[in-house]
Amino acid sequence: MGAATPAAGSPPTKHPRHLLDLAGWTAEQVHALFDTSDVMAQVMTRTIKKVPALQGFTVGTLFFEDSTRTRLSFERAARAQSADVISFAAGGSSVSKGESLKDTLKTIDAMKSDLYVVRHPAAGAPLQLTRWTDAAIVNAGDGRRAHPTQALLDAYTFRTSFPGYAGFEGVELAIVGDVAHSRVARSNVELWTKLGARVRLCGPRTLLPDELGERPGVTLTHRVEEAVEGAHAVMALRLQTERMAGGLLPSLAEVRERYQVNRARMRLAHPDALVMHPGPMNRDVEIEGVLADDPRSVVERQVANGVPVRMAVLYTLLVGSR
């Protein structure tokens, strides 16, 4: 696991103990984590896809909101390194409405995990948990706030799929759709700007508050053509149909007409631009169905990269910090 040590020349600063968001991580630490991901990706190509790196560690997945895809990706990442995995489905009716976050955690923490992977519908819940346990916490999505491993695997996918721009200098990322409610968008903005890229956010005003454009390296536009023009990667966000009922959007037809990422609009992008989507997709709503299957689409690669990137995260937090 030599790749887990920072590359020569990187500052020796220690990464944060938890992965709640990417605020405390430097670009060097992120690239070191990507280097580790390269090693992990290589492991996943072997006949026996397992290393003993995390033998003796226990990883608990604590999902207060269902997400089979994300949970399975983390569990695969833990088991591929020989960690024990305990899964707690805390969503729906299994946690009483009145129970405090602290009480729920204390019950589970009696089983002594070394690290918890937490998904929660409320922003900040993983941060709250760090106050009540000695275990490391990895945020697997908290409300609208952050989904750092998704952003890491998105950026890692770009780094491994767009040769010549692995340093992210001069890269333009367009994120299109329901930005206001998207933890994926927030984490990608935080990460890609940290790595040196510029991010263009695009959506109707109801889903794209002006305040999100106040960050350095970020621009807002309400015209998808403007967002896509010359972009190196275009990320479409899942559109929740509740947004129509909630009075935030007119008809689906109008949204499709004005904001869908499709082949015609991708002609304005960089010729080698990648099409990304954090999944699950609404085909022919936020993204044109045929475009999702186009060679420019890296949607499947994003899912596949989830495992090595999450392996690197678990390894870095559990072993890299000891």
Add this chain to the structure above:
Amino acid sequence: MTRPANGSEAMSEPHHGGDRPTPRTVLRGARLIDARGDHGVHDLWLAGGSVEGVDLGGDAELEIDARGLLATPAFLDPHVHLRTPGQEEKEDLASGLAAAAAGGFGTVVSMANTDPVVDDPAIVADLVAQAAALGRARLRPAAALSLGLKGERLADYAALQAAGAVMITDDGIPVVDSHLQRRACEYVRELGLVIQTHSEDPSLRQGGVMHEGAVSHELGLPGNPAEAESIMIFRDCEVARMTGARVHIAHVSSERGMRVVEWFKAQGAPVTCEVTPHHLTLTDEAWRAFDPVIKVAPPLRTADDVAYLRDAVRRGVVDCLGSDHAPHTRAEKDRDALRAPFGLPNIEVAFPLLYTDLVLAGDLDLARLLELLQGGVARVMGWPEPTLAAGAPADVVLLDLDTEAAVDPAGFLSKAKFSPWEGRALRGWPSMTLVAGRVAFDRAHA
């Protein structure tokens, strides 16, 4: 002692503190300050539940060394949640009124959003009787504007007033139905009671848990815009003007909301307003720590709003302070940001906090701060101005303006032993509070 409601018969109150005789008491060597001015250092004599006079002779049954302390009328609070009846796990009368006395308050107005709701004269009478027997701060209950706080039918205001209710409010739940608000104001006007409003438009605030702005968008927490407050304040002031009823706008939190109040006041509308200690000292930036202790309604706003509120306090636009002391259990506040309840306990730190952050910081005169806690509240409620004059109620607080001490929630008398100001070094701690001539709080023996 009774405080007559404006234009009505003085209500009867069981003898405060029970049937024990009130000792003749002297507060030796205190600096006396009240609405009439700074009277310098004197001995203040109390007898029979009233102020007897200064520098008198004779024997004292109780001698209190008040040298180095400031003696001033005990504070009044038009806005506390004592959670009784029905939510005594959060606070009960004994803990809440002891906490109030510890904060220097001699009289508090309790809100009606309890379980059952205070919409029944028997509940009001019971609260008054129970509180009097405790001998802590005096309790003056508010009663509900609508039956069950459902926003549908008017409560029996005259009967509630006769039982001891001093304010009409659905606080905690905005009155959505403008017609109901109008009829309540019309009906209550002739009774001389003040109507207090929790002015937020629920359809605009939606599921907002914090102020909507740059911080909420960054943190991804649902926002509650200042306009949800200002729009409803406009309606409530307009109905006050329309009906002539006295309307008190609770906990104004935003510049937009305060500007609306100012606009109506300039036209002579019968409106008053309060601000809370937390809206004067904390901002939405506090959410970065994701501790739902600071989840309050209306929410903590921006630094610009705080500056505007402070300025409104200085300019006299703000009539009084209201603590909105709103205790919850620690477990409730250990829920996530979406599910934790709104409200924080603050009555024990309100004065030291504002003395330190506003007066010592040079933002406000001590006299103005005291007015916001004494005469300002009395005028809003229609009560006599509290003073230390002979014959006034012997409700007195002794303040230690010199000793610095850190906020220690574990030592709170409130059941809610947590605070956003935990660890803050503050000055201005009340040393002792006397109510009706009896010691209701003594820090040396707390």
